[in-house]
Amino acid sequence: MPELRAGCIALAREAGVAILAVYRREFDVVAKDDRSPLTEADLAAHRLIVAGLSALTPDIPVLSEEGADIPWGVRRQWHRHWLVDPLDGTREFVKKNGEFTVNIALVEDGVPVLGVVYAPVLDHMVHAERGIGAFLRLPDGSDEPLRTQCPARAPLRVAASRSHLDERTAAALARMGEVQKFGLGSSLKFCRIAEGLADVYPRFGPTSEWDTAAAQCVLEAAGGAVLALDGTPLRYNRKESLLNPDFIALGDPSLPWREWVG
Secondary structure, three states: OHHHHHHHHHHHHHHHHHHHHHHOOOOOEEEOOOOOEEEHHHHHHHHHHHHHHHHHOOOOOEEEHHHOOOOHHHHOOOOEEEEEEEEEOHHHHHHOOOOOEEEEEEEEOOEEEEEEEEEOOOOEEEEEEOOOEEEEEOOOOOEEEOOOOOOOOOOEEEEEEOOOOOHHHHHHHHHOOOEEEEEEOOOHHHHHHHOOOOOEEEEOOOOEHHHHHHHHHHHHHOOOEEEEOOOOEOOOOOOOOOEOOOEEEEOOOOOOHHHOOO
16 A cells, blocks of 8 residues: 555656646636536646556556546446546636645545545645555655644634535534634645644535545544535445535534534
8 A cells, every 4th residue: 555655646746747737828728518627737637647547556447537437337346446536626727826636546445545635836745544644745755644633622714615605604604603714725625624724624515526535535544534414424436426415524523513514
């Protein structure tokens, strides 16, 4: 597993270079069938990561956002698979605010066991292995362990999506009482919680499995949780749809989150 993690870190950096080559010039944006944006950076990172993972582990299939048309009859046979969002936060990429990431996760029997999240503009790399820990990769190549803020302290620091703040989220924030709210794009919200810099991220509305798996691994390995509203951890490749249920990410799993999401 350490070798796989090192390989994923290298691939995420390579994808970041390809993404930044597009980011720093003019580029076209097209709309996919679900009306989400797509750029040549998404496709370049997708091709690079899929080729790299296929070379690293030829026996493990890869499911990427830009190559997700794999039938459920095939996917349901998988015991292990790579789950990739080659450019998470394309809306943030288009806005050129830097808040987008490369997400690579290894999933075993529905559980993310390895996760790498890289923000190319920020040169910010976090990575984790289930049962081992979560880490921030420092400029000198060393790793700093990550831990969530537990117990959480008032006022709670709540990460919210810049692009997806809906009425249910606003109502949940009101039930939390006094909070410090800040907007942030992509899976960086999970990472800030893993780093102890935020406490809560509630998400009501559509996300896909590739949006969350890598960052969930990081957050769980740092002591946090990513829970569906029935209290169970998010799980992957357990059904035909690749959409996640509504969820809440917590740095301190003992927080009274059920009181907020009613």
